[in-house]
Amino acid sequence: MVSLDLAAPGAPAKPVFELSEKPSLIGLSREELAAALVEKGVAERQVKMRVSQIWHWLYIRGISDFDDMTNVAKDLRALLKQHFTIQRPEIAEEQISNDGTRKWLLRFPARGAGRPVEVETVYIPEEGRGTLCISSQVGCTLTCSFCHTGTQRLVRNLTAEEILSQLLLARDRLGDFPDRETPQGGILPSSDRKITNIVMMGMGEPLYNFEEVKKALLIATDGDGLSLSRRRVTLSTSGVVPEIYRTGEEIGVMLAISLHATNDALRDELVPINKKYPLKQLMEACRAYPGLSNARRITFEYVMLKGVNDSLTDARDLVKILKGVPAKINLIPFNPWPGSKYECSDWETIEAFADFVNAAGYASPIRTPRGRDIFAACGQLKSESERMRKTERLALQAMMIANHGEDD
The missing domain is CATH 3.20.20.70 (Aldolase class I)
Structure with missing residues (x-):
């Protein structure tokens, strides 16, 4: 009756689960996301563009690794990885x-x-x-x-x-x-x-x-x-x-x-x-x-x-x-x-x-x-x-x- 499929062909690998005290960017409104970026030092003149980029990667592309945000500058990706998470359960x-x-x-x-x-x-x-x-x-x-x-x-x-x-x-x-x-x-x-x-x-x-x-x-x-x-x-x-x-x-x-x-x-x-x-x-x-x-x-x-x-x-x-x-x-x-x-x-x-x-x-x-x-x-x-x-x-x-x- 029951079949397990944790490694189905073509499916993404089971996520590696690590306890993290970092806050997640998933579930934040655009306003909350903007505030979180400003708090970590992102220049206010860049925030609107950065929020749009991150939103796109999270909810259109569905990525779960900051390194996959290929049109985001490397220093910002490093900043995001240092302070936040977007991992799956x-x-x-x-x-x-x-x-x-x-x-x-x-x-x-x-x-x-x-x-x-x-x-x-x-x-x-x-x-x-x-x-x-x-x-x-x-x-x-x-x-x-x-x-x-x-x-x-x-x-x-x-x-x-x-x-x-x-x-x-x-x-x-x-x-x-x-x-x-x-x-x-x-x-x-x-x-x-x-x-x-x-x-x-x-x-x-x-x-x-x-x-x-x-x-x-x-x-x-x-x-x-x-x-x-x-x-x-x-x-x-x-x-x-x-x-x-x-x-x-x-x-x-x-x-x-x-x-x-x-x-x-x-x-x-x-x-x-x-x-x-x-x-x-x-x-x-x-x-x-x-x-x-x-x-x-x-x-x-x-x-x-x-x-x-x-x-x-x-x-x-x-x-x-x-x-x-x-x-x-x-x-x-x-x-x-x-x-x-x-x-x-x-x-x-x-x-x-x-x-x-x-x-x-x-x-x-x-x-x-x-x-x-x-x-x-x-x-x-x-x-x-x-x-x-x-x-x-x-x-x-x-x-x-x-x-x-x-x-x-």
Whole structure:
């Protein structure tokens, strides 16, 4: 089920990981980058040009070594190497699913008095597109009862550098930056890119790390760098209502809501943040999200739990609470993990639920589980320090075979 590919032909070598107290230039805004250069002695009359050069090398060319900045003067390159870093995180493990999904366990160096931390990042290839699922926190504080990630305690927020580095490293591994022979002004055409979409749906609640997520996504969508369309960037939240308003106003990406229930009593159990921001407040924030239209809908994620939230009454109530919101409902078959008290709804039940919601005028695709054999599916991410023991992995595999057959 699991294959390792740390030395895949044609892929960049695994980065050499060295703990460094040097600050990284990755994740800095142009203004912050300019200030950092001035502080280290770069003449102010040169700063605008130097910022433009560095930005180009980091986010268009995708380099991770100052020596590769060939149009930057040698003395400036030496200065940058002395005071800063642009290294990638260490790949502690890379796994490839039978369906082509890739999962990287990434290790970041210690911050201050802390210890190195690990997060998981997932790449999902599809026909005509490729989606990268990015983490925003180490662990999670929300304790959603159906989510495996929620069983890991929150360690800390990721920085904008660490969030962006997941994208940069994935593009390295997939060959998604121009090669060295491409002219310096060249940029890989969007039609040739492996990563066309990113989703903030990995470990953690992005809106509990708003400022760092904002910085990272503004750089990812910058037209003079990584140049991802904001319509191809989706931020998923369990319902941090005040920051939903800010997301629309300050970041402007697509929004996904981790919903999973149609009444407060059940949602309090499944998604405990609902006790602080109940459904009425959440839906008001959704209706006020800027730029909503049939072409720019909010995605509502709804995990299908057998006998819990999967009845036609639940489907009817779902349609009622979404009234007036341009929406798409992603129905997610529950992905099992040892110790969970839930089971996935029967396929016939999921299809009946989807048919009812579709008939009411809402698209309700059933999400095809991806990467289950490497524990990369929705709700399954968990860092290596909290990974399952071998016996638990075998139990998961046995459960999957029993429920879905050996070819799943």
